Amino acid sequence: MSDLPKRIHITEEGPREGFQFEKAPIATDRKIELINALAETGVSQIQAVSFVHPKAVPQMADAESVVDGIIPRDGVEFIGLWLNQRGLERAIATGKLHLEGSIALTASETFLLRNQKRTFADNLAQQREMAAAYKAAGIPIERGSVMAAFGCNFEGPVPVERVVAQVAEIVAIAQEQGERIRLMNFSDTMGWATPRGIRAVLEAVRTRWPDLELSLHLHDTRGMGIANAVAGLELGVAHFDACVGGLGGCPFAGNRAAAGNVCTEDLVFLCRDLGIETGIDIERMIEAAKLAEDIVGHPLPGAVKSGGSLSQWV
């Protein structure tokens, strides 16, 4: 337990990854309502939208309008996701988003082909182009990300060596632009991670890059989400992506690919008990989770919002 961080930073991804998954259309003003409610919880970063092709992700077709409705707030960064230069340009054009240059690789080529229609080689070339675009736009490149880092529904287990090799490629792409990656995110895109898998990947990365800050993007597809977060915390991970209410899919839908992200308020509950500061008011996050349930119109899998926060005893 000696490596537990004193404080973690949570990126709230419910409005982007959560809503993106929902099949029924969600009104723009309700998306804005949730984002602005989340901004009141104390969370320091909110991924509000993605700038992707509306044919691929119809739910994000109103990204600009959503960003337009965000009420800026001191201490809260609103960020967006994009996969190509066109998306980056749309994000820049809003004038309201915090822009981070991120180099993202994917550890499963089969998934990469299905998800982004690119081979490993295509993706490397495209990420090099994105790095040059960030440099040209004056956007720092401090963040890297390895997707499908713990396993793939199409390829099976992902070798740790491949993840380490992709981290090396990400670090190198940034260096080519004279930039230095500060934070490396590992995404359990298909919910394969277990506490053992988390340790295997993070220990290998930490051994080779002891100065790299580590970040986890976890799903709760097989019920391991919070246990995986504990494994990360014990290795000093101080950055987590999470979704209010466990948005991002419903374990009851029988959709094997898409059970929800690790739940923000459940993660905050865990951290409070461990004496780890999150900056988040758990009661406000629970209220936001209930709002999210109202907006999507079905129950969300988070536990603390129904089980109770125990705040009266803390």
Added chain:
Amino acid sequence: MSDLPKRIHITEEGPREGFQFEKAPIATDRKIELINALAETGVSQIQAVSFVHPKAVPQMADAESVVDGIIPRDGVEFIGLWLNQRGLERAIATGKLHLEGSIALTASETFLLRNQKRTFADNLAQQREMAAAYKAAGIPIERGSVMAAFGCNFEGPVPVERVVAQVAEIVAIAQEQGERIRLMNFSDTMGWATPRGIRAVLEAVRTRWPDLELSLHLHDTRGMGIANAVAGLELGVAHFDACVGGLGGCPFAGNRAAAGNVCTEDLVFLCRDLGIETGIDIERMIEAAKLAEDIVGHPLPGAVKSGGSLSQWV
């Protein structure tokens, strides 16, 4: 991770703790159907029924009929729960159950008063009587249990010292009958446990009684169930109670007191990944979970049954 057990023993409690929680009546033959299906999964112990007053727990009024329908199977112990001598007599009378003498105390007096209408002193006296009854019936007293060991909705956090004191009382009650407690169960009755709380209690107990086998009865009320199981495993815990499908309550019901038990097949998934033998065929347990959902008529919270077992990759 050095204390991870090589093998754990799971007591499947779905038919008792799970069904007991359900408000709608469940037909006797469907209860029997689930119990017999569970007996085919490789699990070595199934808590099938409780012998309590039918006014208090109407769902268990047919306990004798349920036991009557159980198909005995080599390697599977069928057990029951009782709270008093009358219940013990009913269990003995079935002639089909594996009988274990268990001394059970409760670490919250407020909860004890609400749940069993007894003070600490009443309960100690009553457990002494039960110990004498076990002795008289020739039933070994090898098991102890501390309920509400991690916190109480009515009293708040439970001091570790109180749990340790109750373990000492349980050990003493058995000794008075010339018996020796082998296994001590700690029950997170109201879903308060966290990995930190698990460690605090178990380390204190293990320090004082290094030879005592430890057992955990966990709920997933606040999403910590599997993380708590990991904390237990890392301290060498080799006995767990669990409920197929996460029976025992629904986190979506908004019932703060009653979210489900830790889910058997999710626990098996975790253990398989950690190289810990459970003896359970995860696919059969998933089939039993789906049967349990069919029987109770609503979705159950377990994750692996919808997220997928990944067995094809193991």
